[in-house]
Amino acid sequence: MKHHINFSVNGDDYSLAVDPWRTLNELLREDLNLTGTKLGCGTGDCGACTVMVDGRTVSSCLTLAVSVNGKSVTTVEGLAPSGEELHPIQESFIKTGAIQCGFCTAGMEMSALHLLNNNPEPTEKEIRAGLSGNLCRCTGYNQIVEAISVAAEQIRDSEHEKEER
Amino acid sequence: MRLPKFEYFEPKTLEAALNLLTQNGNNAHLLAGGTDVLVKMRNGRLKPEAVIGLQGIEDLNGIHFDSGKGLAIGATAKLAEVASNPDVLKHYPALAFAAGVMANVQVRNMGTIAGNLCNAAPSAENAPPLMAMGAEVALANLQGDRRIALHQFFRGPGLTAMEHGEIMTAILVPFPVPKSGASYKRVSARCGVDIAAVCVSAWVALDGEVCKDVRIVLGAVAPTPMRAVGAESFMREQTWTQELIETAAAQAVQESKPISDVRASADYRKKMVAVLTLRALEQAYERAIKN
Numbered sequence: 001m002k003h004h005i006n007f008s009v010n011g012d013d014y015s016l017a018v019d020p021w022r023t024l025n026e027l028l029r030e031d032l033n034l035t036g037t038k039l040g041c042g043t044g045d046c047g048a049c050t051v052m053v054d055g056r057t058v059s060s061c062l063t064l065a066v067s068v069n070g071k072s073v074t075t076v077e078g079l080a081p082s083g084e085e086l087h088p089i090q091e092s093f094i095k096t097g098a099i100q101c102g103f104c105t106a107g108m109e110m111s112a113l114h115l116l117n118n119n120p121e122p123t124e125k126e127i128r129a130g131l132s133g134n135l136c137r138c139t140g141y142n143q144i145v146e147a148i149s150v151a152a153e154q155i156r157d158s159e160h161e162k163e164e165r
Numbered sequence: 166m167r168l169p170k171f172e173y174f175e176p177k178t179l180e181a182a183l184n185l186l187t188q189n190g191n192n193a194h195l196l197a198g199g200t201d202v203l204v205k206m207r208n209g210r211l212k213p214e215a216v217i218g219l220q221g222i223e224d225l226n227g228i229h230f231d232s233g234k235g236l237a238i239g240a241t242a243k244l245a246e247v248a249s250n251p252d253v254l255k256h257y258p259a260l261a262f263a264a265g266v267m268a269n270v271q272v273r274n275m276g277t278i279a280g281n282l283c284n285a286a287p288s289a290e291n292a293p294p295l296m297a298m299g300a301e302v303a304l305a306n307l308q309g310d311r312r313i314a315l316h317q318f319f320r321g322p323g324l325t326a327m328e329h330g331e332i333m334t335a336i337l338v339p340f341p342v343p344k345s346g347a348s349y350k351r352v353s354a355r356c357g358v359d360i361a362a363v364c365v366s367a368w369v370a371l372d373g374e375v376c377k378d379v380r381i382v383l384g385a386v387a388p389t390p391m392r393a394v395g396a397e398s399f400m401r402e403q404t405w406t407q408e409l410i411e412t413a414a415a416q417a418v419q420e421s422k423p424i425s426d427v428r429a430s431a432d433y434r435k436k437m438v439a440v441l442t443l444r445a446l447e448q449a450y451e452r453a454i455k456n
């Protein structure tokens with residue numbers, strides 16, 4: 001039996017019927033066409049499918065679509081809603097060479113967002129711990145760690161500017 | 166790679182969940198964070214016809230602390246919530262550490278302590294600190310409630326003292342007695358991310374320099390998390406010395422029954438039991454003298 005669910009993705013409200021055995025990853029990619037979120041292992045190990053549900057990162061491959069009823073989901077597409085101006089995390093991933101094939105990037109950026117929301121001034125060790133659930137087969141991680149510390153600085157600077165104004 | 170088909174229920178009360186569980190018999194399976202259940206379903210190791218999600222039951226949510234009663238962790242409290250809870254950090258640092266170091270950020274945002282215990286992996290990481298601190302689990306079925314000590318809960322890999330029709334409602338940890346302390350130590354191939362190859366927890370209660378009471382719990386070295394009771398009784402009522410804890414660590418190695426698997430060889434595990442038991446006792450002592 002399909003279940004009727006109401007939820008939001010990147011600020012847009014949805015109301016639809018889903019089969020209970022479908023995952024949030026399937027719902028996002030197949031029904032909503034939000035293919036920025038990837039599917040890698042399907043078992044919680046790689047982090048390519050990471051999205052935020054009510055402000056906390058989860059593996060969308062291990063989240064039932066029915067369980068987001070009433071909740072708010074953020075995907076990588078929500079980082080730059082205008083589609084023109086990028087989020088500081090995305091900017092710094094590009095600038096520091098933290099993207100090679102790009103398969104891990106959406107998940108990495110969502111984990112980075114979760115980390116910086118909770119800890120605006122992370123140490124290198126804290127950045128690495130924050131990425132413990134995300135695998136990258138290309139970069140060797142160093143550029144990703146650098147990208148996040150650059151992004152952290154930028155976000156802090158722009159917060160300062162806002163305060164001064 | 167898709168999940169097999171099933172019916173899904175999201176009861177709002179414990180009673181409704183217990184009714185669903187009883188009505189659906191062996192075809193029903195409970196779902197908390199799903200980080201064990203959904204992996205097993207994907208691998209084809211689990212094919213329930215009915216899945217009962219516990220997340221909507223408000224009474225199972227939350228972490229309550231009271232300096233008389235101690236700590237009560239609701240069955241659906243997330244690992245990340247436990248690890249960052251100020252009362253847990255202050256009074257139960259060994260548990261905060263275990264819940265905060267296991268798996269990875271996303272799994273800790275989804276998974277629960279209750280799920281970790283009910284899944285009953287020999288390596289279940291919250292089991293050693295909770296057993297060491299003398300935790301009990303509260304179980305409910307349609308007939309009523311019962312409480313059992315966590316050290317009587319595990320019966321084998323994937324097997325527990327829970328009967329079908331029962332739901333774990335909370336994990337209860339007593340308030341730490343004065344001059345007691347607990348610790349948790351683990352090793353794994355890739356820091357936190359990988360399931361522990363060996364983990365050890367210790368709890369001690371001191372009277373001056375005398376070890377009044379002690380519990381040593383070993384994980385991933387036997388079919389269930391286990392207490393090294395020989396090492397414990399060797400230490401009880403003895404004066405705390407380096408020699409005492411070294412001998413106790415060697416005794417714990419004798420009691421462990423590890424196997425070789427993809428994570429580590431039995432030989433390596435035995436060596437790590439010695440190292441981690443020593444470190445766990447040292448840290449538990451440090452915490453006890455300050456408490």
Ligand SMILES: Cc1cc2nc3c(=O)[nH]c(=O)nc-3n(C[C@H](O)[C@H](O)[C@H](O)COP(=O)(O)OP(=O)(O)OC[C@H]3O[C@@H](n4cnc5c(N)ncnc54)[C@H](O)[C@@H]3O)c2cc1C
Pocket residue numbers: 043044045194195196197198199200201202203204219240244267268269272275276277278279280281282283284288289290291331332333334357358359360361
């Ligand atoms: C990538 C990854 C890494 C992991 N790393 C670790 C690790 O390092 N250490 C570790 O110990 N574990 C690890 N795990 C395993 C898992 O995340 C934990 O065991 C977790 O705590 C399970 O909690 P859950 O809420 O997700 O359980 P679920 O999957 O929802 O449930 C697990 C089992 O418990 C039962 N259950 C759940 N709640 C109740 C209840 N209230 N009453 C009765 N039965 C119940 C379910 O029916 C099921 O059989 C890892 C898993 C993944 C996917």
Ligand code: FES
Pocket residue numbers: 038039040041042043044045046047048049050059060061062
């Ligand atoms: S696809 Fe979800 S963690 Fe790998």
Ligand code: FES
Pocket residue numbers: 098099100101102103104105135136137138139
């Ligand atoms: S850039 Fe290719 S996996 Fe990370």
